[in-house]
Amino acid sequence: MVVNLDDGFQFLVRKASISSGVALAGYRDTYLRRRIDLRMKAVGIDNYPTYMKLLDKNPNELTEFLNAITVNVTEFMRDKTPFMFFRNEILPEIMERKKKSKSNMVRFWSAACSNGEEPYSISICSKEILPADWSISIYATDIDEDSLSRASKGIYSKEQLKNLDSSIIHKYFEHSGENFKVKSIPKLSIRFMRHDLTSEPPVSKYLDVVFCRNVMIYFNDKQKVKMLNDFYNSLSDDGYLIIGKSETLPEEIRDSFIPVNVRDKVFRKAL
Ligand SMILES: C[S@@+](CC[C@H](N)C(=O)[O-])C[C@H]1O[C@@H](n2cnc3c(N)ncnc32)[C@H](O)[C@@H]1O
Numbered sequence: 001m002v003v004n005l006d007d008g009f010q011f012l013v014r015k016a017s018i019s020s021g022v023a024l025a026g027y028r029d030t031y032l033r034r035r036i037d038l039r040m041k042a043v044g045i046d047n048y049p050t051y052m053k054l055l056d057k058n059p060n061e062l063t064e065f066l067n068a069i070t071v072n073v074t075e076f077m078r079d080k081t082p083f084m085f086f087r088n089e090i091l092p093e094i095m096e097r098k099k100k101s102k103s104n105m106v107r108f109w110s111a112a113c114s115n116g117e118e119p120y121s122i123s124i125c126s127k128e129i130l131p132a133d134w135s136i137s138i139y140a141t142d143i144d145e146d147s148l149s150r151a152s153k154g155i156y157s158k159e160q161l162k163n164l165d166s167s168i169i170h171k172y173f174e175h176s177g178e179n180f181k182v183k184s185i186p187k188l189s190i191r192f193m194r195h196d197l198t199s200e201p202p203v204s205k206y207l208d209v210v211f212c213r214n215v216m217i218y219f220n221d222k223q224k225v226k227m228l229n230d231f232y233n234s235l236s237d238d239g240y241l242i243i244g245k246s247e248t249l250p251e252e253i254r255d256s257f258i259p260v261n262v263r264d265k266v267f268r269k270a271l
Pocket residue numbers: 038070071072073074075078111112113114115118141142143144147195196197198212213214215218244
């Protein structure tokens with residue numbers, strides 16, 4: 001790729017580095033550009049000099065900017081309790097309901113799945129709770145191809161598995177040098193795909209649960225409403241939406257989702 005060196009990017013990075021004290025020079029330029037471009041898109045700016053003016057004018061934007069750089073931070077069973085609720089309350093409820101309608105199929109979407117920890121967590125919880133003959137299908141999407149490539153490889157360090165019990169690690173991972181690789185069983189149910197939540201239509205319909213955690217914080221209200229409307233349309237009538245613990249639904253879409261668990265930010269589609 002030919003990069004225009006005069007587009008103000010290097011100057012922006014140097015200045016932001018000095019203002020924030022974060023050594024941005026340590027990051028790859030292609031990575032930084034992608035992250036900064038996403039943040040600029042979220043605030044409706046399409047060039048580096050204009051974005052730098054915003055950084056100068058608005059100190060909060062520097063925080064948002066830094067968040068944008070560390071944007072794909074994620075963990076297995078992130079925040080723990082939403083996944084406990086998924087495993088202990090949502091999955092048994094779905095199972096009972098589906099049994100009544102003679103179905104043994106569940107469908108989930110991990111929207112903005114980053115490096116894969118979230119969809120693998122969903123898969124592991126599902127394998128632990130649902131009968132072995134049930135079909136589990138998980139769409140795992142992200143805008144970032146590098147993240148998706150890491151996710152589909154499914155290789156993690158010991159430190160990255162710190163939230164998982166050793167029995168779960170033993171059951172679902174195998175050694176890969178010094179690291180651990182997801183065994184094929186949970187991997188098989190996951191379909192990794194590139195998808196932009198702010199501009200593309202939803203990946204599927206009749207989903208039982210949509211996880212969309214810790215990405216909405218980077219979006220403006222219009223983008224959030226577009227995305228949440230898409231989730232509404234992609235969920236089955238009894239479907240659940242799980243957002244990040246620090247996230248809230250914008251006022252104008254609040255009626256579309258009924259809170260089920262306020263602490264863990266679990267909602268159900270309103271009919
Ligand atoms: C902080 S991570 C969240 C990962 C995971 N959901 C979690 O809660 O741990 C945010 C992810 O959102 C992705 N992302 C940012 N903008 C996006 C967009 N417009 N569409 C889809 N994914 C996006 C980033 O690439 C990043 O992987």
